[in-house]
Amino acid sequence: MVIDKLHIESVLQSVTDPEIPVLTIQDLGIYQGFKADGKKITVLITPTYTGCPAMDMISVNVKSAMEEAGYNDVDVKLILSPVWTTDMISEEGHRKLKEYGIAPPVEKTSDKSYMSGEEKIVPCPQCESKNTQVVSQFGSTACKALYKCNDCLEPFDYFKCY
Amino acid sequence: MGEVINLKKDSILKYVLQLADNAMILGQRLAETCGHGPILEQDIAITNISLDLIGEARVLYQYAAEIEGNGKTEDDYPYKRDVRDWQNILLVEQPNGHFGHIIMRQFMFDCYHFYHLKTMINSSDERLAQIAAKTIKEATYHLRYSSEWVIRLGDGTEESHDKMQEALDDRIRFFDEAFIPSKIEMDQSLTGIAVDCTEIRESAWAKFSEVCKTANLEVPEVKFPQKGGKDGLHSEHFGFLLSELQFIQKSYPNSNW
Numbered sequence: 577m578v579i580d581k582l583h584i585e586s587v588l589q590s591v592t593d594p595e596i597p598v599l600t601i602q603d604l605g606i607y608q609g610f611k612a613d614g615k616k617i618t619v620l621i622t623p624t625y626t627g628c629p630a631m632d633m634i635s636v637n638v639k640s641a642m643e644e645a646g647y648n649d650v651d652v653k654l655i656l657s658p659v660w661t662t663d664m665i666s667e668e669g670h671r672k673l674k675e676y677g678i679a680p681p682v683e684k685t686s687d688k689s690y691m692s693g694e695e696k697i698v699p700c701p702q703c704e705s706k707n708t709q710v711v712s713q714f715g716s717t718a719c720k721a722l723y724k725c726n727d728c729l730e731p732f733d734y735f736k737c738y
Numbered sequence: 739m740g741e742v743i744n745l746k747k748d749s750i751l752k753y754v755l756q757l758a759d760n761a762m763i764l765g766q767r768l769a770e771t772c773g774h775g776p777i778l779e780q781d782i783a784i785t786n787i788s789l790d791l792i793g794e795a796r797v798l799y800q801y802a803a804e805i806e807g808n809g810k811t812e813d814d815y816p817y818k819r820d821v822r823d824w825q826n827i828l829l830v831e832q833p834n835g836h837f838g839h840i841i842m843r844q845f846m847f848d849c850y851h852f853y854h855l856k857t858m859i860n861s862s863d864e865r866l867a868q869i870a871a872k873t874i875k876e877a878t879y880h881l882r883y884s885s886e887w888v889i890r891l892g893d894g895t896e897e898s899h900d901k902m903q904e905a906l907d908d909r910i911r912f913f914d915e916a917f918i919p920s921k922i923e924m925d926q927s928l929t930g931i932a933v934d935c936t937e938i939r940e941s942a943w944a945k946f947s948e949v950c951k952t953a954n955l956e957v958p959e960v961k962f963p964q965k966g967g968k969d970g971l972h973s974e975h976f977g978f979l980l981s982e983l984q985f986i987q988k989s990y991p992n993s994n995w
Contacts, residue, residue, distance in 0.1 A: 626873055627793020656797070656868040659875075712779035713883055714786040722779065738875055 579612045587645045588619060594633040595717050598676045601634060605664025608655060616649045617642065622660045624738070625718040662738045674701045679723065679734040698734050700725035710734075746927045750863065751805045752825070753922050753932050755815060756968060758798035759826035762816050764847055765791035766983050767834060776837050783883060784840065790876040797869050817987040821977055822970040825920070829912035831967070831976045835905070838891060838898070842905035845884035849946045850916040852881045853938040862930040885949045892953025899954060906955050911964045917942070920968035 588610065589602045601607040601621070608620040619638050623631045635652040642650040662681040665673075670680040679701045697706050705727035715722040720733040768788035775781025799812035829847060834840050855877050858870035891898040917939035923932050950957050966972070986993060 623872075625790060625793060626797060626876060627789040627791070629789070656865075656872050659868070659871050712783060713879070714779070714783035716782075718786055718789055736879075 584610060584617065587641055588638065591637050591641050593630060595630050598672045599669055603666050603669035603672060605666065606660055617647055618651045618653050620653055620655050622655050622658060624660050628718050662735065673735060677701050677732060679732055681735050681737045683737055698723055700728060700730065701732055702730050703728040747805060749922060749925045749927050750931065751802055753928055754798050754802045754805065756825040756922060758795045758802060758815065759824050760830055761791040761798065762795035763826045764830040765795060766979060767830065771834055771840065787880050794873045801865055817984050821972055821980060824970060824972065825968050827915045828964050828967040828973050829915065831973060831979055832909065832912060833975050836901060838901040838905040841884055841887045841891065842902065842909050845888050846909060846913045848877065848881040848884050849942040852877045853941045854933055857933045857938055866931065888949055889953040892955045902953065903955055907958055910958055911960050914960065914963035915965040915967060918963065918965055
């Protein structure tokens with residue numbers, strides 16, 4: 577099969593995250609391009625959390641999406657550099673997260689204030705209220721914390737700044 | 739010349755395994771608590787930390803497998819080595835005990851781990867520098883979590899304070915091993931690659947003492963720090979831990995998911 581770069585890009589951009597299925601690997605910012613060497617294609621992924629179990633699943637999904645599109649010689653390589661940060665989630669990704677009921681990260685990680693230990697105001701993705709509280713610093717997956725809205729009383733996931 | 743390169747390769751391999759073993763064994767200990775946390779949120783928190791540490795161990799074991807070659811994979815190290823081949827510090831293999839013990843062990847490890855990674859970001863070994871840059875984000879979060887719990891429990895009720903003090907008294911003798919260099923950490927060929935653990939001792943202890951002070955905990959003096967883990971001399975608990983960790987591989991050799 578002839579390597580069609582635009583076609584490959586569009587196939588890869590359609591692969592979604594198994595734990596947050598509204599986000600594509602492009603929205604999430606973990607897709608880092610591909611290399612073609614003859615017929616062999618190597619897809620580059622930078623993992624979110626080091627131990628994120630979704631990474632193995634994403635590799636499998638990337639391979640099968642490519643196979644369906646007719647590319648059979650595909651390798652997925654996890655690269656550690658650039659280091660993934662939540663800043664790499666696209667604007668589109670932020671919007672989709674919120675619609676899905678997960679509060680997107682509230683600040684840039686580059687200002688380092690996320691390390692200071694101060695609690696941030698995370699608006700409720702359901703009712704926009706700023707009257708929310710952290711229930712647990714760790715949530716249903718490695719990338720999330722658990723919050724509660726004091727106004728609409730809904731618990732919600734918050735995508736931690738990382 | 740070839741021999742010199744091989745010697746250096748052996749040293750890096752051993753060093754990488756030492757780092758991986760710490761993360762792996764603490765990850766395994768924390769995983770044992772899955773379903774036994776005092777409340778659901780903390781059960782999830784502890785197992786999330788476990789996941790981060792096992793993730794760190796994996797990238798280090800993958801690196802080790804690449805260095806060694808010979809068709810080795812990341813799974814060979816955790817599943818196919820016996821007690822004396824493991825180089826983790828004694829602290830991480832200590833049994834879980836009550837929640838105060840778990841938090842205190844975690845806090846001690848986090849104090850070491852955070853400053854270790856902070857220095858390793860500047861390692862002249864590019865791969866180790868990348869791994870440190872990645873995992874320090876997780877270690878920062880762990881340190882914040884364990885510090886908060888040490889303070890909350892230490893400065894909490896009379897009972898929680900006493901339990902934290904007991905945990906501190908019990909675990910403190912295992913804290914210093916992280917800062918006592920092993921033969922491999924002093925290896926000349928690893929200068930600039932390996933972290934000089936004696937240099938991070940001051941920062942780690944400063945953080946440790948500051949949090950203990952805020953938590954109203956008294957840090958006892960340790961006359962004889964327990965050590966040996968880095969050289970493969972482990973405590974009596976370690977064989978039991980490994981037998982559980984390696985059960986499937988030993989019962990069904992070379993089985994795969």
